[in-house]
Amino acid sequence: MGELEQLKKWVGESSNIVFFGGAGVSTESGIPDFRSVDGLYNQKYDYPPETIISHSFYKRNPEEFYRFYKDRMLFTDAKPNEAHRVLAKLEEQGKLRAVITQNIDGLHQAAGSKEVLELHGSVHRNYCTHCGKFYSLNEILAMDGVPYCECGGMIKPDVVLYEEGLDQGILQRSVNYIRQADMLIIGGTSLVVYPAAGLVDYYEGNKLVVINKSVTPMDSRADLVVTGKIGEVFSQLSI
Ligand code: NAD
Numbered sequence: 001m002g003e004l005e006q007l008k009k010w011v012g013e014s015s016n017i018v019f020f021g022g023a024g025v026s027t028e029s030g031i032p033d034f035r036s037v038d039g040l041y042n043q044k045y046d047y048p049p050e051t052i053i054s055h056s057f058y059k060r061n062p063e064e065f066y067r068f069y070k071d072r073m074l075f076t077d078a079k080p081n082e083a084h085r086v087l088a089k090l091e092e093q094g095k096l097r098a099v100i101t102q103n104i105d106g107l108h109q110a111a112g113s114k115e116v117l118e119l120h121g122s123v124h125r126n127y128c129t130h131c132g133k134f135y136s137l138n139e140i141l142a143m144d145g146v147p148y149c150e151c152g153g154m155i156k157p158d159v160v161l162y163e164e165g166l167d168q169g170i171l172q173r174s175v176n177y178i179r180q181a182d183m184l185i186i187g188g189t190s191l192v193v194y195p196a197a198g199l200v201d202y203y204e205g206n207k208l209v210v211i212n213k214s215v216t217p218m219d220s221r222a223d224l225v226v227t228g229k230i231g232e233v234f235s236q237l238s239i
Helices: 003-013 055-060 062-072 082-092 137-142 168-180 196-202 230-235
Strands: 017-021 096-101 116-118 121-128 155-159 183-187 208-212 224-227
Touching (some): 003 208, 003 224, 017 082, 055 062, 096 168, 208 230
Parallel strands (some): 017 096, 096 116
Antiparallel strands (some): 121 155
């Protein structure tokens, strides 16, 4: 049986699928990932991206942080692709329980997914660091440079920067979903960002699928590896 047929068969048989994904899920929507050859990490900036999007850099140099963030990490025109759409449909059909994502772009929700666990937060939520007032992405974009609250406090996107910890509640819910899953599909992630990547170790079943266009550290442990673009792969599932 070919990889795609195997994937179709398992999806057909499963009723408790969990999807764990990363930046590669959104590249077909026009959002660059970090580690592909044309990803953010291979472009030239004054500082390496992992330095700019760290907590200490944000504190020290918010102007430069926001210049990079607004210019390179916000894609307001991006639309969900076939991967987002099929995952939303699988949930609607009662086959998929949760999408656990490292992405911050909100495209799973835009495609209609309901149970989305955002390990690294979302660009769509922003808070005043002084009074806690909420600001939408459009409000942030309408402010030049560093966005400030009407109270004078600096506004921070609700995204997890390097050096910051993950939300313990979301981590625990992710662990529970993965433990109970009858099928775990991992897609579009290099699985090198911890602790997020470590979550897949909680899977106890025998339908571990990796869909990625390049090799991942999980391939040798996977029950099925599908090499390709995730949107194209999902579009062939005919769901
Ligand atoms: P990564 O850049 O480290 O890895 C992306 C992986 O996806 C690579 O292995 C690449 O080969 C693969 N890939 C790229 N396009 C693909 C496609 N169309 N189909 C299948 N595979 C594809 O991304 P990561 O593992 O998610 O870790 C990077 C961190 O960057 C995350 O923590 C995330 O928060 C953040 N990030 C988010 C976004 C977003 O929200 N869209 C974009 C860039 C980075």
